[in-house]
Amino acid sequence: MEGVKQFDLAVTPLREVNRYLHHDVAASGVERVKILNADGAHSIAVGLNVPLDIEVDGHCGYYLGGMNQLARITVQGNAGPGVGENMMSGSIRVKGFASTAAGASAHGGLLAIQGDAALRCGISLKGGDIVVGGSVGSFSAFMAQAGRIVVCGDAGDGLGDSLYEAVIYVRGSVRSLGTDARFEPMKASDYEAVRELLDAAGFEHDPRDFKRVASAKSLYHWNVDANQEY
Amino acid sequence: MTHERTGSEGLSLEESAGYDRRTLDYIQRAAATGLYEIRGLGAKRKVASFDDLVFLGASLSRYPLEGYREKCSTKTVLGTRHARKPVELATPITIAGMSFGALSARVKESLGRAATALGTSTTTGDGGMTVEERSSSKTLVYQCLPSRYGFNPDDVRKADAIEIVIGQGAKPGGGGMLLGQKVNPRVARMRTLPPGVDQRSASRHPDWTGPDDLVIKINELREITDWEKPIYVKVGATRVNHDVKLAIHAGADVIVVDGMQGGTAATQTVFIEHVGIPTLAALRQAVQAIDDLEMRGKVQLIISGGIRSGADVAKALAMGADAVAIGQGVLMALGCNSGSYVADGRHVSAIEDYRRLGTAPGFCHHCHTGKCPVGVTTQDPQLEQRLDPAVGAKRLTNYLKTLNMELTTIARACGKQDVHHLEREDLVALTVEAAAMANIPLAGTNWVPGS
Numbered sequence: 001m002e003g004v005k006q007f008d009l010a011v012t013p014l015r016e017v018n019r020y021l022h023h024d025v026a027a028s029g030v031e032r033v034k035i036l037n038a039d040g041a042h043s044i045a046v047g048l049n050v051p052l053d054i055e056v057d058g059h060c061g062y063y064l065g066g067m068n069q070l071a072r073i074t075v076q077g078n079a080g081p082g083v084g085e086n087m088m089s090g091s092i093r094v095k096g097f098a099s100t101a102a103g104a105s106a107h108g109g110l111l112a113i114q115g116d117a118a119l120r121c122g123i124s125l126k127g128g129d130i131v132v133g134g135s136v137g138s139f140s141a142f143m144a145q146a147g148r149i150v151v152c153g154d155a156g157d158g159l160g161d162s163l164y165e166a167v168i169y170v171r172g173s174v175r176s177l178g179t180d181a182r183f184e185p186m187k188a189s190d191y192e193a194v195r196e197l198l199d200a201a202g203f204e205h206d207p208r209d210f211k212r213v214a215s216a217k218s219l220y221h222w223n224v225d226a227n228q229e230y
Numbered sequence: 231m232t233h234e235r236t237g238s239e240g241l242s243l244e245e246s247a248g249y250d251r252r253t254l255d256y257i258q259r260a261a262a263t264g265l266y267e268i269r270g271l272g273a274k275r276k277v278a279s280f281d282d283l284v285f286l287g288a289s290l291s292r293y294p295l296e297g298y299r300e301k302c303s304t305k306t307v308l309g310t311r312h313a314r315k316p317v318e319l320a321t322p323i324t325i326a327g328m329s330f331g332a333l334s335a336r337v338k339e340s341l342g343r344a345a346t347a348l349g350t351s352t353t354t355g356d357g358g359m360t361v362e363e364r365s366s367s368k369t370l371v372y373q374c375l376p377s378r379y380g381f382n383p384d385d386v387r388k389a390d391a392i393e394i395v396i397g398q399g400a401k402p403g404g405g406g407m408l409l410g411q412k413v414n415p416r417v418a419r420m421r422t423l424p425p426g427v428d429q430r431s432a433s434r435h436p437d438w439t440g441p442d443d444l445v446i447k448i449n450e451l452r453e454i455t456d457w458e459k460p461i462y463v464k465v466g467a468t469r470v471n472h473d474v475k476l477a478i479h480a481g482a483d484v485i486v487v488d489g490m491q492g493g494t495a496a497t498q499t500v501f502i503e504h505v506g507i508p509t510l511a512a513l514r515q516a517v518q519a520i521d522d523l524e525m526r527g528k529v530q531l532i533i534s535g536g537i538r539s540g541a542d543v544a545k546a547l548a549m550g551a552d553a554v555a556i557g558q559g560v561l562m563a564l565g566c567n568s569g570s571y572v573a574d575g576r577h578v579s580a581i582e583d584y585r586r587l588g589t590a591p592g593f594c595h596h597c598h599t600g601k602c603p604v605g606v607t608t609q610d611p612q613l614e615q616r617l618d619p620a621v622g623a624k625r626l627t628n629y630l631k632t633l634n635m636e637l638t639t640i641a642r643a644c645g646k647q648d649v650h651h652l653e654r655e656d657l658v659a660l661t662v663e664a665a666a667m668a669n670i671p672l673a674g675t676n677w678v679p680g681s
Contacts (some may be wrong), residue, residue: 015453015456018453018454018456023456042449042450043446043449043450043453043454046453046454047386047387047454061446062438062443062446062447063446066450066454067382081437081438081443082437082438085437086378086381088382088383101437104436104437105436105437107382123436123437124378124432126422127422142436146422164422164423164424164427220427220428221410221428222409222428
């Protein structure tokens with residue numbers, strides 16, 4: 001079928017697949033790439049810079065879609081640690097669960113996880129959007145600097161510890177907030193943001209069920225009188 | 231007012247060794263502020279160093295080269311293990327990672343211009359890659375730090391090598407720090423932070439933990455760059471033997487070990503002075519670790535932390551380093567701690583500005599304030615004008631050239647046609663401490679403490 005290229009990682013080495021995606025696919029007229037037998041391989045479809053649909057069949061190891069630009073990647077399975085780390089643009093959709101540090105340090109783009117995400121989801125986030133259909137583990141959004149995280153389920157301990165300007169929306173319960181994170185009232189713009197992100201990720205929930213977590217900004221500057229008790 | 235002792239007061243003015251004036255000042259400062267002191271540059275305490283080693287020049291038993299005439303190669307190749315395009319340098323003297331944010335864009339440009347003139351590399355820092363340093367640097371090493379500030383795939387592709395930073399000699403185990411006064415709008419934008427925030431970088435990488443993960447992280451960066459670029463791993467010197475071995479197992483092409491004398495733009499003094507081991511000891515352990523794994527010649531070693539002179543470089547190479555990286559020396563060549571700066575070809579005194587910082591040339595470590603009197607470690611639009619990139623580049627080129635000449639002078643005197651042929655047998659130690667740390671015999675003896 002024209003416009004579709006298929007690789008089987010059981011046959012073709014990953015290095016060749018990534019090289020093709022970096023150098024050859026742009027001028028090839030191929031619009032969709034299918035990668036079969038992911039079989040837990042690390043670094044599948046990393047460093048892409050081309051507006052292309054990629055479907056990965058099977059469970060992925062670490063760093064699926066790492067540093068992604070423009071590509072729209074869908075994983076029919078679970079994703080290992082650091083899925084979409086440092087993503088700049090494009091989208092990554094994980095149909096299963098995601099392991100630790102999903103979307104770590106992502107600057108842009110959309111990471112949509114159907115199931116749960118493990119510890120440190122959205123750590124150091126720098127502007128990307130993350131929507132998690134299930135729950136997120138502890139220490140999620142640690143030091144998140146910019147961007148938005150929507151959690152349709154629950155959040156673990158220490159949510160949003162040392163947050164900068166990133167904003168978190170949680171539908172379920174939050175076991176505990178991290179240092180300097182606080183609940184804030186939802187405004188009209190927050191409901192709109194949640195609606196937009198749920199739509200983009202393809203989840204159906206009522207934005208009115210979500211709570212907003214953001215930084216109290218008490219760590220932005222050294223406080224001499226705080227005696228370092230934070 | 232401090233009371234100057236004349237020596238005739240006897241016990242009435244005897245200073246306590248444990249509670250000397252420095253300690254009293256520390257205690258009273260802590261009591262007044264409730265906050266630890268933060269400062270720039272490296273450890274000030276005296277530790278065993280390359281100064282405690284000397285070369286055994288050639289004589290009857292060894293044959294020297296003609297010092298000014300015969301060829302002595304300084305060519306240095308880094309990243310031969312896995313990278314398709316190793317870094318080729320004209321000298322083993324490289325410029326250490328320092329951030330845009332800590333330094334101004336004009337300083338970054340000076341570094342790039344000087345490095346390019348000398349055929350060596352510069353390194354980005356905890357704040358991303360600036361246009362100024364990329365365009366002025368022929369060979370640029372791009373750091374991947376725990377904070378990932380400004381880290382992006384376009385710059386990864388523009389880099390000539392990637393350095394994964396685990397730690398820094400001035401603060402192994404600690405993250406970076408940039409106080410609000412240096413977080414101007416451009417710095418803030420590059421780091422995705424609110425302007426003016428007291429920025430404290432993470433001390434751990436966000437997406438991997440431990441050596442087994444590092445293997446996978448390194449391979450991801452190799453996949454992103456199609457296995458083209460060398461991957462360096464930089465550690466602050468602590469458990470050097472283990473760290474170097476683990477970094478090699480993780481697949482690093484080049485190991486960078488930064489000793490405790492290494493500098494910083496802003497770190498807690500307690501960290502600078504009390505965490506990490508001296509560069510001399512770290513180098514010996516790093517070389518031993520590489521030898522233990524039989525990786526000499528396959529994995530290259532860069533040592534940094536208090537390398538100041540051509541003699542330091544020669545000693546580092548003789549002990550087994552493939553290259554050195556210099557940070558503080560480079561800044562000092564640009565004018566750090568000088569009493570004046572150059573404007574319109576004339577020296578202008580900066581003494582008054584040092585005084586306002588409560589210091590004087592020769593003692594300044596106020597990089598963290600952003601009020602550098604000579605325009606080196608600042609983001610202030612006025613102060614940064616005090617460093618003309620062309621003047622800075624010239625001064626730094628001269629400094630690096632001098633080091634390179636000193637290095638080859640020593641190598642020739644030891645009978646080496648290539649600076650990389652300098653060897654441990656060319657060195658002896660002047661102190662028992664240095665002999666023990668460097669595993670090099672005490673001068674005039676065959677004695678190596680501990681063996």
